[in-house]
Amino acid sequence: MTQDLNQQNELKKTELCDSCAGIQRNWRRAPGHAELVQGDNRKEPRSHGQVTITRYVCARCGTQWEYENNKVNLHAGWSVVGQ
Ligand SMILES: [Zn+2]
Numbered sequence: 001m002t003q004d005l006n007q008q009n010e011l012k013k014t015e016l017c018d019s020c021a022g023i024q025r026n027w028r029r030a031p032g033h034a035e036l037v038q039g040d041n042r043k044e045p046r047s048h049g050q051v052t053i054t055r056y057v058c059a060r061c062g063t064q065w066e067y068e069n070n071k072v073n074l075h076a077g078w079s080v081v082g083q
Contacts, residue, residue, distance in 0.1 A: 017061035027077045035059045048072050
């Protein structure tokens, strides 16, 4: 199972443009890049309260990102949600 998951991650990785590939994922306050276009944001409940999650789309490779702004979770941040 972990083997398959790793292969999937590898495949996704190769479809990202250089700028997207350089984003540090799941790390609080990591910067995005200049070609990300900001989209909607929404609130989601977490154990300590609500957080804001903002969607971005890369204008270069079309990757969809979400950024979770969570003050108490150092490992919330950028994650890829689609292509
Ligand atoms: Zn990109």
